[in-house]
Amino acid sequence: MSAQALGVEPSKIRAIENPVGASFGAKMSTHTEALLLAALMATDRPVCLRFDFAEQMYFSGKRAACYFNVKMAADKNGKLLAMEEDFLYGHGAYHKATSDPLMEKSLRFAGAGYHIPSIRGIGRMTATNQAYGTAFRAFGAPQVMFATESCMDMLAEKVGMDPLEFRYINAYRPGSTMPSGCELDVHPLPKLIEMMRPKYKAAMERAKKESTPEKRRGVEVSLGVYDSSFGYNDVAHIDFELNPDGTVTHYSGWPDQGQGADAGALVLAHEALKPLGLKPEQIRLFMNDTAVTPYTGPAAGSHSHFMAGKATIDGANKLMNAMCKPDGTFRTYEEMVKENIPTKYRGFASTADCSTPIDLNTMQGGQTRLILMASSWLKWKSIQRQEKQKY
Known part of the structure; x- marks a missing residue:
């Protein structure tokens, strides 16, 4: 990207990387490297770029902000039937390199983890005058999965099922498809939930036992699915x-x-x-x-x-x-x-032998034998109820 921005042949640039601190995905955006190369070309001498904390905050990318609306439907037995999604990203200024992958991953992982027979959705990406969006920790998944997991809790309550059991009956199994239409070679989620179920029940009992009118105890559960590698032809x-x-x-x-x-x-x-x-x-x-x-x-x-x-x-x-x-x-x-x-x-x-290009209009395709990273989370949650102060 730096070579393209500066009009230099990539073969003319030699990069030697020393071990650095964690970037959590930010180095997918080569902004500082491009500035250093431009300064090097202008001065024809070694250069160094050093940011203070404020400059680092201004100049570094951030996780893109997202407004997400989602509807989900299930039958009376709790089996998911359909999902409709509509979301908007504010991706900041200029930076195109991560905008298309962000949209693709968001459409792929909204509702991921569950077999949903019918999905209709649209995503929008906007440029704004804020800090540009960049890759960061499960790029594209947290924004949409926070919305869909919240909706799963609401739907479980409407159906009258325990949130964990509701997730269990809808988790990926052989024959299930992801939102992008591809099937998986492995299906670890049901087994993970079975392993977690005793801990979940113990946590629920503890929450019930320790809850008071002033301090409510709760148990939070969710599923997380993400892919590894960069999809088609990585x-x-x-x-x-x-x-x-x-x-x-x-x-x-x-x-x-x-x-x-x-x-x-x-x-x-x-x-x-x-x-x-x-x-x-x-x-x-x-x-x-x-x-x-x-x-x-x-x-x-x-x-x-x-x-x-x-x-x-x-x-x-x-x-x-x-x-x-x-x-x-x-x-x-x-x-x-x-x-x-x-x-x-x-x-x-x-990955060329196990993936196909994804169609951004239909969101079908992508990794057909997805290298899947699946997790289930069980979180102890304490809700403090503050009494109104009397004056």
């Missing part, structure tokens, strides 16, 4: 190289945004190379230098673990297949060189 690359001393170097562009990319890369590489019997200290990491390391993808949407992890397994297998002798033992570096066998291999991972 890719990641990892290089493995056998070194003369028998160690292996793992090359990756796995960005460290506070989540411990080096630890993740080492653990995955060590596990993938386990047949070689290497110790962790025999695996070297070379990370985040665009002149040397391959494109591995951003640190967002759990892309790193799932996509870099799959590419790591692929690259490790390619290296070990090349090293493997007919008797099942492994060649040394010297034997590889003597037999003219390459010592460096690239692992690759893609």
Whole structure:
């Protein structure tokens, strides 16, 4: 994005990333990098950009504000029948890069977690004179799921069912489809709810026992569904190289945004190379230098673990297949060189085989074998009732 904004060929830019603090998705917007590159081009000398706290607040992106209206219907037995949604985002100024993905994810995750046979909805995105919207923690899901989960509570009350049981009978099962029309390979939600049910009942009993007129106790429950990777045709690359001393170097562009990319890369590489019997200290990491390391993808949407992890397994297998002798033992570096066998291999991972482009007009398509992250939340909630002060 920075190269495009400045009219520079991407190959002319070399980026070396040092480990930084958590960005929680904000680095999907390369605003500071573009300013630094512009200053570098203007001055032809090293530059540094430092914000004070106020400048950081003004200049950094925020989670986009959303107004969301939703209607949901169920039969007398509690099975969901339909949902209608209408929402509006205020996305701030200028920033287009995250607006389309935000709309797509919001339409995909409104009502997600539940099989809803009929869905009709429309979403709108507006530019405003406020701070621009950017990616942040489950990008596109919290705004819409807060509305739909609230509606689920209201509908459970209307039907006369316990909120947890209402969610249980409507949770994804084989044959269920997401709002985008795709089915799933895994269906963990019913089992998660079954595991949580005893804790939920205990929490309900505790709430009932400890509630007083002045302090009401309650139990809050909701489902959360999100995807990992970046949908259609997401890719990641990892290089493995056998070194003369028998160690292996793992090359990756796995960005460290506070989540411990080096630890993740080492653990995955060590596990993938386990047949070689290497110790962790025999695996070297070379990370985040665009002149040397391959494109591995951003640190967002759990892309790193799932996509870099799959590419790591692929690259490790390619290296070990090349090293493997007919008797099942492994060649040394010297034997590889003597037999003219390459010592460096690239692992690759893609979602192209399990996804299709999504149609923003119909919202059908997307990931057909979704890599699903599903959670169920049980929260203890204390509601303090304040008595009116007497004067």
